[in-house]
Amino acid sequence: MSDDSRPSPAPTRTAAVIPAAGRGVRLGPGAPKALRTLSGTPMLIHAVRALAASRAVSLVVVVAPPDGAAEVKSLLDAHALPDRTDFLVVPGGESRQESVKLGLDALPPGHDIVLVHDAARPLVPVDTVDAVIEAVREGAPAVVPALPLADTVKEVEPAAAPGDPEPVVATPDRARLRAVQTPQGFDRATLIRAHETVTENVTDDASMVEQLGLTVVVVPGHEEAFKVTRPLDLVLAEAVLARRRLNDGF
Ligand SMILES: Nc1ccn([C@@H]2O[C@H](COP(=O)(O)OP(=O)(O)OP(=O)(O)O)[C@@H](O)[C@H]2O)c(=O)n1
Numbered sequence: 743m744s745d746d747s748r749p750s751p752a753p754t755r756t757a758a759v760i761p762a763a764g765r766g767v768r769l770g771p772g773a774p775k776a777l778r779t780l781s782g783t784p785m786l787i788h789a790v791r792a793l794a795a796s797r798a799v800s801l802v803v804v805v806a807p808p809d810g811a812a813e814v815k816s817l818l819d820a821h822a823l824p825d826r827t828d829f830l831v832v833p834g835g836e837s838r839q840e841s842v843k844l845g846l847d848a849l850p851p852g853h854d855i856v857l858v859h860d861a862a863r864p865l866v867p868v869d870t871v872d873a874v875i876e877a878v879r880e881g882a883p884a885v886v887p888a889l890p891l892a893d894t895v896k897e898v899e900p901a902a903a904p905g906d907p908e909p910v911v912a913t914p915d916r917a918r919l920r921a922v923q924t925p926q927g928f929d930r931a932t933l934i935r936a937h938e939t940v941t942e943n944v945t946d947d948a949s950m951v952e953q954l955g956l957t958v959v960v961v962p963g964h965e966e967a968f969k970v971t972r973p974l975d976l977v978l979a980e981a982v983l984a985r986r987r988l989n990d991g992f
Pocket residue numbers: 760761762763764765766767768769775776805834835836837838839841842859860861862863969970971
């Protein structure tokens with residue numbers, strides 16, 4: 743059989759799960775974090791657009807605040823989003839991990855690659871999204887974008903009571919440390935197995951895959967993929983959007 747007569751492999755289809763069900767306690771009082779606005783547009787819509795900007799992403803599953811699924815559906819309907827992308831909204835859970843699991847449970851068959859992306863990282867550039875997808879396509883079961891650290895990090899003995907001093911235990915070699923972002927990308931079956939297997943609460947999905955004994959691959963992250971966590975992050979996000987408007991000439 744000549745090469746030309748071989749059936750071409752089925753194209754890999756990518757879905758994104760966007761956990762957006764957090765309250766945003768560290769941001770202070772107000773609406774759930776994902777529904778707060780940046781330059782007049784809800785943070786969640788920025789995040790959805792950032793993922794849907796990748797031509798590889800054909801489905802986005804938004805995990806809404808538990809009592810906010812109807813509001814999130816209305817927001818998606820009210821904002822311009824690419825026609826090539828399908829959208830689903832499901833209510834989230836008590837923890838990020840539970841919310842991601844609820845998003846995974848809602849995924850229809852037919853998507854071999856799954857991205858998990860925080861709504862709280864609304865400004866991730868599409869090149870970062872595509873780099874994660876590409877690394878999964880090349881065979882990595884799990885991929886995380888990450889950056890080197892700007893600060894020296896100390897390991898401490900946590901204070902026994904509030905206000906107690908925290909003695910330093912160690913200074914890890916910074917050259918071996920990375921600050922991990924999202925979207926994190928996975929072979930779908932691996933991510934589902936990780937969520938079925940790991941029961942302890944963890945802060946990212948890749949660490950669940952590490953617990954399966956599989957290798958997680960790092961690709962370069964991006965400064966603009968920072969997480970909006972505290973009030974000053976809102977100032978930075980507005981500044982990034984203003985710079986983009988300037989660069990786009992409007
Ligand atoms: N029960 C939860 C908690 C968090 N998240 C989502 O997980 C992402 C990362 O979480 P984080 O930034 O910690 O958000 P919050 O939990 O909202 O923040 P905080 O801890 O300050 O309350 C966010 O997009 C958030 O909406 C979620 O879907 N479900």
